[in-house]
Amino acid sequence: MAIKQLSAFVENKPGRLLGMVRHIADAGINMRAMSIADNKDFGILRVIVSDVEGARRVLSEEALVSVTEVIAAGMSDRAGALYDILKVLADAGINIEYMYAFTASEDMGAYVVMRVNDNDLAERVLHESGIATLREEDIERI
Amino acid sequence: MPNYYQPEIETASREEILRIQNEKIVKQVRHVYDNVKYYRDLMDKKGVKPEDIKSVDDIKKLPFISKDDLREAYPYGFLGTDIKNCVRIQSTSGTTGKRVVAFYTQHDIDLWEECCARAIVAAGGTNEDVCHVCYGYGLFTGGPGLNGGSHKVGCLTLPMSSGNTERQIQFLMDLQATILCCTPSYAAYIGEALAEKGYKPEDNKLKAGIFGAEPWTEEMRRSIEKSLGIKAYDIYGLTETSGPGVSFECSEQTGMHINEDHFYAEIIDPDTGEVLPEGSKGELVFTSLDKEAFPLLRYRTRDICILTRKKCSCGRTHVKMSKPLGRSDDMLIIRGVNVFPSQIETVLLNEGYSPNYQITVDRVNNTDTLDVDVELLPEQFSDKMGEIQHMEKSLEDAMRAMLGIKPRIHLVAPKTVVRSEGKAVRVIDKRKLHD
Numbered sequence: 001m002a003i004k005q006l007s008a009f010v011e012n013k014p015g016r017l018l019g020m021v022r023h024i025a026d027a028g029i030n031m032r033a034m035s036i037a038d039n040k041d042f043g044i045l046r047v048i049v050s051d052v053e054g055a056r057r058v059l060s061e062e063a064l065v066s067v068t069e070v071i072a073a074g075m076s077d078r079a080g081a082l083y084d085i086l087k088v089l090a091d092a093g094i095n096i097e098y099m100y101a102f103t104a105s106e107d108m109g110a111y112v113v114m115r116v117n118d119n120d121l122a123e124r125v126l127h128e129s130g131i132a133t134l135r136e137e138d139i140e141r142i
Numbered sequence: 143m144p145n146y147y148q149p150e151i152e153t154a155s156r157e158e159i160l161r162i163q164n165e166k167i168v169k170q171v172r173h174v175y176d177n178v179k180y181y182r183d184l185m186d187k188k189g190v191k192p193e194d195i196k197s198v199d200d201i202k203k204l205p206f207i208s209k210d211d212l213r214e215a216y217p218y219g220f221l222g223t224d225i226k227n228c229v230r231i232q233s234t235s236g237t238t239g240k241r242v243v244a245f246y247t248q249h250d251i252d253l254w255e256e257c258c259a260r261a262i263v264a265a266g267g268t269n270e271d272v273c274h275v276c277y278g279y280g281l282f283t284g285g286p287g288l289n290g291g292s293h294k295v296g297c298l299t300l301p302m303s304s305g306n307t308e309r310q311i312q313f314l315m316d317l318q319a320t321i322l323c324c325t326p327s328y329a330a331y332i333g334e335a336l337a338e339k340g341y342k343p344e345d346n347k348l349k350a351g352i353f354g355a356e357p358w359t360e361e362m363r364r365s366i367e368k369s370l371g372i373k374a375y376d377i378y379g380l381t382e383t384s385g386p387g388v389s390f391e392c393s394e395q396t397g398m399h400i401n402e403d404h405f406y407a408e409i410i411d412p413d414t415g416e417v418l419p420e421g422s423k424g425e426l427v428f429t430s431l432d433k434e435a436f437p438l439l440r441y442r443t444r445d446i447c448i449l450t451r452k453k454c455s456c457g458r459t460h461v462k463m464s465k466p467l468g469r470s471d472d473m474l475i476i477r478g479v480n481v482f483p484s485q486i487e488t489v490l491l492n493e494g495y496s497p498n499y500q501i502t503v504d505r506v507n508n509t510d511t512l513d514v515d516v517e518l519l520p521e522q523f524s525d526k527m528g529e530i531q532h533m534e535k536s537l538e539d540a541m542r543a544m545l546g547i548k549p550r551i552h553l554v555a556p557k558t559v560v561r562s563e564g565k566a567v568r569v570i571d572k573r574k575l576h577d
Binding site (some may be wrong): 005007009011037039041042044046063064065066068097098115 | 518523524526528530556558
């Protein structure tokens with residue numbers, strides 16, 4: 001089961017990101033992971049949050065937002081852990097659009113978030129190789 | 143079912159219209175020559191005497207008035223009667239330079255409001271309608287003109303003026319307005335705002351809109367008609383001749399009937415000033431036939447238009463003008479290519495984008511640059527950078543096919559393009575700052 005990611009269009013101007021983050025903070029929503037894709041004119045903010053519907057509600061008042069499903073695969077703390085994940089996906093012919101990584105709270109390890117072209121297949125091949133992925137209900141406790 | 147406010151004049155025979163025009167122009171030229179020194183000097187310089195003008199055919203002998211003349215004569219130089227006879231001024235927005243101040247006697251106000259009433263009735267208005275006017279009130283002619291026309295028709299008039307969209311929507315819905323009068327960009331904005339509040343087009347009681355004061359395209363018309371569930375009518379006018387209502391659309395929506403009993407129209411070659419035959423594309427020139435306080439003869443509008451006398455299915459006999467195809471002074475020359483903002487708008491609407499855009503022209507290293515900011519629609523947003531960049535590139539290619547030069551497109555967040563609630567600021571030409 002994939003997890004939900006919230007994405008928002010951010011103009012490349014001082015204070016734009018600040019405004020969005022303030023809305024999320026004011027709503028008491030915790031960010032687990034984030035990344036920003038950028039070009040000259042704008043960026044795309046992507047976040048994994050404790051309350052995706054709540055965050056969508058507060059951000060959609062002033063920004064373009066969308067919710068998409070992404071895969072968050074657990075990585076053990078050793079050399080070659082990311083290689084193992086990517087190898088499994090490559091062997092299954094899965095393409096990765098973008099990815100970013102984050103470390104969860106104590107004892108929960110690190111995760112790599114990936115937007116892939118086939119979530120169901122990606123999860124299946126990862127699980128078959130003994131690699132765990134996060135479920136939506138896991139987000140609350142990591 | 144044709145609707146006329148003044149059927150006897152709106153459907154008069156060609157001969158009857160000419161008779162009225164000929165009678166009025168002889169008196170009007172004498173009036174101007176006797177009362178407006180600035181124009182008397184222009185006529186003397188050209189060697190034209192009032193008695194040389196015996197019919198509208200002789201109008202071509204008269205000198206032109208340009209916006210520069212009005213600026214030079216500011217404020218009272220074109221006043222055609224004593225101040226004691228005047229009851230009102232209106233003024234231009236000054237978007238192209240110094241403001242123009244126009245004067246009105248009560249007679250001038252009445253004829254102007256009658257022209258607006260003709261437009262409202264042509265759009266299906268009767269005394270049973272609720273007419274929501276959210277053109278700006280005050281110096282701008284939009285609000286006062288349509289307000290006066292609406293009174294003449296006997297509509298319940300909501301003098302909303304522009305701005306405060308929340309309040310506009312509340313009155314529009316609660317009072318069940320049936321006719322909306324405003325700029326097309328504000329109509330589009332109201333449509334968006336209604337949709338945001340969850341209203342569907344069929345939830346409002348509007349049946350028609352009368353939109354003008356800025357250029358808009360057929361595509362924009364269709365988009366407004368869809369979002370508000372109405373028929374959208376164009377109206378044209380300028381402060382220099384009176385205000386909105388100089389011409390207006392009928393149910394045929396194929397051009398605007400010029401109120402020829404008050405305004406005589408010519409199409410000229412903007413370079414030579416030569417009068418062009420019917421059907422030619424050129425600059426529109428107006429002669430006021432019976433205004434007293436601000437009686438401009440052969441005023442050059444800078445609007446590029448085509449006139450036609452083809453029979454109209456609505457039964458009106460007055461000449462029709464096309465929607466302005468551009469302005470001879472708003473036309474941008476970018477890397478030697480003529481670009482009209484309306485072309486850019488057409489591409490945006492054809493490609494499924496919002497009509498909210500802003501053009502910036504600049505000159506970098508002696509080369510002109512053309513940048514267009516375009517607002518993304520909510521359903522167009524993607525979390526994939528590649529997809530958005532691809533959209534920008536496709537739009538650039540579509541623009542190049544239409545314009546002949548390739549702009550740089552910047553997709554921006556909704557409601558970030560500056561829109562005044564009067565006229566949309568479409569073009570920023572920074573090149574002028576460097577010269």
